[in-house]
Amino acid sequence: MDESRPETSKETREAAARRAAIAVRPEFQTHSGGGNKEKVFELRDVDVSYSGATAVKGVTMDIARNDVTALIGPSGCGKSTLLRCLNRMNDLIPGAEVEGELLYHGEDLYGPTVDPVQARKLIGMVFQKPNPFPKSIYDNVAFGPRILGRKENLDQTVEEALRSAALWDEVKDRLDDNAFGMSGGQQQRLCIARCIAVQPDTILMDEPCSALDPISTGKIEDLMIELKEQFSIVIVTHNMQQAARVSDRTAFLMVELDATEDSRWGRLVEYDETEKIFTNPTDKRTEDYVSGKVG
Amino acid sequence: MAEPVRVHYQEELDQLEASGLGGLELVGSALERTLEAIEHQDVELAQIVVADDDRIDGRYLEVHQALITLLATQSPVATDLRLISALLHVLKNVERMGDQCVNICKMIPLSGNEPPADEEMVKLIITMGRQSKTLLTQAKRAFEERDVEMARDLVRQDDVVDNLNRDCFRLAIEIGDDPDKREWAMTMLLAARAIERIGDNAVDIGEQVAFVVTGLFREFEDASHPA
Numbered sequence: 001m002d003e004s005r006p007e008t009s010k011e012t013r014e015a016a017a018r019r020a021a022i023a024v025r026p027e028f029q030t031h032s033g034g035g036n037k038e039k040v041f042e043l044r045d046v047d048v049s050y051s052g053a054t055a056v057k058g059v060t061m062d063i064a065r066n067d068v069t070a071l072i073g074p075s076g077c078g079k080s081t082l083l084r085c086l087n088r089m090n091d092l093i094p095g096a097e098v099e100g101e102l103l104y105h106g107e108d109l110y111g112p113t114v115d116p117v118q119a120r121k122l123i124g125m126v127f128q129k130p131n132p133f134p135k136s137i138y139d140n141v142a143f144g145p146r147i148l149g150r151k152e153n154l155d156q157t158v159e160e161a162l163r164s165a166a167l168w169d170e171v172k173d174r175l176d177d178n179a180f181g182m183s184g185g186q187q188q189r190l191c192i193a194r195c196i197a198v199q200p201d202t203i204l205m206d207e208p209c210s211a212l213d214p215i216s217t218g219k220i221e222d223l224m225i226e227l228k229e230q231f232s233i234v235i236v237t238h239n240m241q242q243a244a245r246v247s248d249r250t251a252f253l254m255v256e257l258d259a260t261e262d263s264r265w266g267r268l269v270e271y272d273e274t275e276k277i278f279t280n281p282t283d284k285r286t287e288d289y290v291s292g293k294v295g
Numbered sequence: 296m297a298e299p300v301r302v303h304y305q306e307e308l309d310q311l312e313a314s315g316l317g318g319l320e321l322v323g324s325a326l327e328r329t330l331e332a333i334e335h336q337d338v339e340l341a342q343i344v345v346a347d348d349d350r351i352d353g354r355y356l357e358v359h360q361a362l363i364t365l366l367a368t369q370s371p372v373a374t375d376l377r378l379i380s381a382l383l384h385v386l387k388n389v390e391r392m393g394d395q396c397v398n399i400c401k402m403i404p405l406s407g408n409e410p411p412a413d414e415e416m417v418k419l420i421i422t423m424g425r426q427s428k429t430l431l432t433q434a435k436r437a438f439e440e441r442d443v444e445m446a447r448d449l450v451r452q453d454d455v456v457d458n459l460n461r462d463c464f465r466l467a468i469e470i471g472d473d474p475d476k477r478e479w480a481m482t483m484l485l486a487a488r489a490i491e492r493i494g495d496n497a498v499d500i501g502e503q504v505a506f507v508v509t510g511l512f513r514e515f516e517d518a519s520h521p522a
Binding site: 293 | 299300305372373374375377509510
């Protein structure tokens with residue numbers, strides 16, 4: 001145990017995240033779900049379309065707190081679309097529309113009083129390619145807190161975020177160096193640290209390791225397992241072994257075609273404990289996909 | 296309609312299943328020769344069974360290694376993963392059953408060229424052996440056809456073997472005071488015990504069939520908590 005590490009106990013972070021959530025929007029108060037685990041997201045018959053063309057149809061699922069939830073499926077099945085719905089990132093795409101019910105801690109994420117920018121503070125996102133700002137390592141992590149006016153104890157916030165992202169020991173002596181000088185894996189962990197620094201409640205990851213080598217991938221995967229103690233994580237991945245290694249629950253989506261095969265959309269086929277999905281899936285289509293036997 | 300992919304992997308897995316289950320045929324053949332050696336007190340045939348066990352061990356090593364390679368290189372999941380796990384168990388059972396035949400055959404010279412054999416007891420052991428061979432055939436078929444009912448029926452078939460084993464024990468007790476006869480009966484009891492274990496191994500294979508099909512492992516019969 002590194003005694004010099006500042007206290008970042010689970011309770012402290014959870015309390016901070018909760019306070020932040022309540023401060024941002026009173027309607028973002030948590031409630032216990034019907035199952036054993038508290039639900040972060042509840043999706044009920046969610047459809048997503050772009051300019052009238054359906055991309056995802058009829059998704060109903062709950063995402064539990066402090067779980068890593070993986071979304072898997074072939075290209076074009078709508079998993080990234082679905083992920084982006086969870087922090088209203090699709091709002092930025094002209095013509096994008098979300099129908100159905102999408103609750104975040106029991107409250108309608110698409111309700112008229114919800115500010116999407118505020119929602120994205122609580123529901124951070126890490127993308128496929130590391131996208132650090134052309135700034136120093138320190139400034140990258142401090143960027144979010146500064147914008148939010150959280151300038152007190154900024155050094156501590158940056159250190160905590162870098163430690164949480166398992167990056168502190170590698171960069172503590174070169175915090176003023178440009179982030180572009182870091183390796184790809186380090187840059188991705190920096191992006192995770194940048195996300196953590198604004199004290200989110202949930203982290204969405206869209207293929208976060210697809211541009212990384214196996215060692216960097218392993219570090220990010222280890223990190224996800226550590227981070228789920230504090231955050232809920234939803235990850236989109238094409239790497240099924242990665243889903244099997246890191247996630248608690250896995251959702252399999254696949255492409256559906258209409259009768260004329262002119263239109264296609266994503267449909268949730270099976271959603272279950274990851275162990276079940278990879279050892280004894282219920283649906284034959286899931287079995288064929290995770291076994292890699294259909295293209 | 297989606298086109299199947301990973302065709303070579305599937306072919307390799309199918310071939311390894313056939314090869315692993317083929318080990319049961321090798322054991323069946325070893326068991327048949329073992330029974331013949333017991334019936335005719337054929338020491339030479341018993342030695343052939345002992346020497347031929349290398350083939351069963353070789354099959355075990357070959358298929359086991361190939362399955363481990365498949366695990367390492369192909370990352371099998373779902374039914375394939377269960378199948379490979381089950382095959383590894385089946386292989387272990389095949390290897391153990393081969394060893395049981397060797398154990399019996401190594402005992403045959405101990406009872407001498409013209410032992411004071413009790414005809415009824417020899418008959419019982421031969422019947423036990425044939426019943427166990429039936430179990431082997433049924434276990435193999437149940438596995439190939441993924442037939443859980445057929446696999447479960449192995450328990451009933453194995454009860455026949457167990458009852459014959461008890462009959463052997465009763466006969467051994469009643470065999471009389473002649474020290475040579477008693478020694479022979481003791482040796483035959485060990486042979487009966489080895490055959491009884493072969494029946495148990497066949498039931499274990501049946502349990503693996505149920506695991507492959509259902510994804511749940513349950514002992515058909517719990518020896519430590521009998522119903």
